[in-house]
Structure formats: structure tokens, C-alpha cells
Amino acid sequence: MKWKTKDADVFLKSGEYVDSILIPLTPVSFSHDFKSSVTMSEYTELLTSEIERQLHGRLFLSPNFTYVKDDQALERLTSFLEHVKNSGHFNHIFLMTSDVYWKEFEQQLSGQLFWVPALPLETMDEKYKLEVIKEQVKPLFQLIFNDWQRSINS
């Protein structure tokens, strides 16, 4: 499900089936790492939208969490995650980023962090691009399914 009114209506009606949220973490910068920020954001969006497409009925794709890499980024994300958790809707919180910045905070985040380094897709042709994305998300599905499986067993 996406951050769209159409999906929001379904969510209001069948919210109990939607117990997972996927939050893309995308950096914003207009200084020296401008281009790499764009590349990372774009790549993260491609992956998350493919995951959303396949798990539409159980996974909510949150709007991008955008951040400037400064002292407050972690604090802001933590409080956002707190809000998501306290909403009571989501038992499974997944975070997706191409930015290695978050890797060191992985333990402090209340959610499973998927860190996938960005590939330079801009020069690839469409068909090949699709294949790459498909291959890249495959293991992520496994991680999500495992997480779902754990909650059944526990």
C-alpha cells in the first residue's frame, strides 16, 4: 500500500491485515555529495516500490524519510519510528536505505534495516534494469517472509 488516498481507504477498512511498514531512508544534500544522494534515493525508491508492488496487501510503503546528515538525523528517525510503533498498526518495521550512514546505528533502530548499496542504473537499458532490481529484491523478500514467519511461531 502506498501513501495515496485510494490505498488509505483500503487501509482504514482492512487495516488489520496490514501489519508491516517499509520506510525508505533517503539522504538530501546540495553540497559535494549531491549527486550521490540523488543516486541513493533513486535506487532506494526503485527497490521499495518493487517490494510494495509484490506485497501490496500486507506492507505499507511509508513516504520517504528524508534527512540531512547532521547530528539530528538519528534523533529524528528515532522519534519517527517511535510514532510508527505507537500507532499500534505495525508489528513489522523495515527500513531501507542505500546510505551506509545508518549501518552503524543499526542496533539502535527499532526496525530491521536493509542496507543495499546503490548501483549505477542510469546507464542501463530498461529491460536489464528490471532484471537487476528483481534480483536485488529477492533476498529482501526472504528476510521479510522470515520476519513474518517468526511472528507466527512466537
Next chain:
Amino acid sequence: MSKEDISRRQFLNYTLTGVGGFMAAGMLMPMVRFALDPILKEGTDQELVAVTSVEEIANEPKRFDFKIKQKDGWYESDVTQSAWVYKAKNGDFIALSPICKHLGCTVDWNTDPSHPNQFFCPCHLGRYTKDGTNVKGTAPLAPLDVYDSQVKDGKLYLGKAKPRKGA
């Protein structure tokens, strides 16, 4: 009186009615056309898209991805769609939409070890038989949609996915 004699009054009557008629017709025609437009418009069926060559289709369902153009307001985008395609026993090609009828996840073929040879939805454990019929007692309440399909020059073309009645 010669035969081409025509009174001034008659002449004016004819010309005015003639010109007036043209003007009225000129105004009414577009209006009528607008009013009828929705009826005359061809079915909004989406164009058929070539998905694969027929040789690649086996008896076992295989997933094919293809792109269609979708319009959302002014924003036009390419949307990826998938279809599960297989050859039925009578030689027909069946193309099923992978969108689960429960809440719209993408179903997979033969991925649930305890129920082989069925379509399986990982989200809420929905299941469908090979022909797309929903298995009773699982989450979905309707069979998978079927794509309009057509074979031309050895290629399979798919159109719109159409819903079917529930089992």
C-alpha cells in the same frame, strides 16, 4: 410574369432561412457531437501488448513481466505488470493476473511446500489452483483475473485483466 420572377419578400425569406439554417446547424452540430461523444467512443480497452513468443510458454505457469503506460492526472508513467502464463491441456494459452484478490499482493507459483502446484500468496496465505480458482477456506474470495489474450505472429499479446465470478 416571367418564370424567374420572385418577390423581394420571398427572396429575403429564402436567403435568411438558408443562412440562418447554416448558422444554426454550425452551432448545433458540435453540441450534438459532444453529447453523443461518450457513446461513440471506442471501448476504453487497453491496447494489447506483446509479452512473449509462444515457444516460451510451457505447461507449467511461468511469470512474464511487461510494461504498460498508465495515466494518473497529467502524469504518465510506465507501470510494470506481470502475468502467469501457461499452456492448458487443450492447447489454449492462459494468462492469469498475479494480483491476489484479497488485498492485492503478488501471488507466486508453487512456493508453498505443503500445497504444491498451486498459486500462493505470501501475505495472508491465500491459495489458488492452477486455473486461478481460489481455494475455499483461504483468504481470497474470488478467482484470479484473466488477461484478454491473443496470439499473433507467434507472439502472445495481453490486454486487460478481467475479473471472474467467485468459486
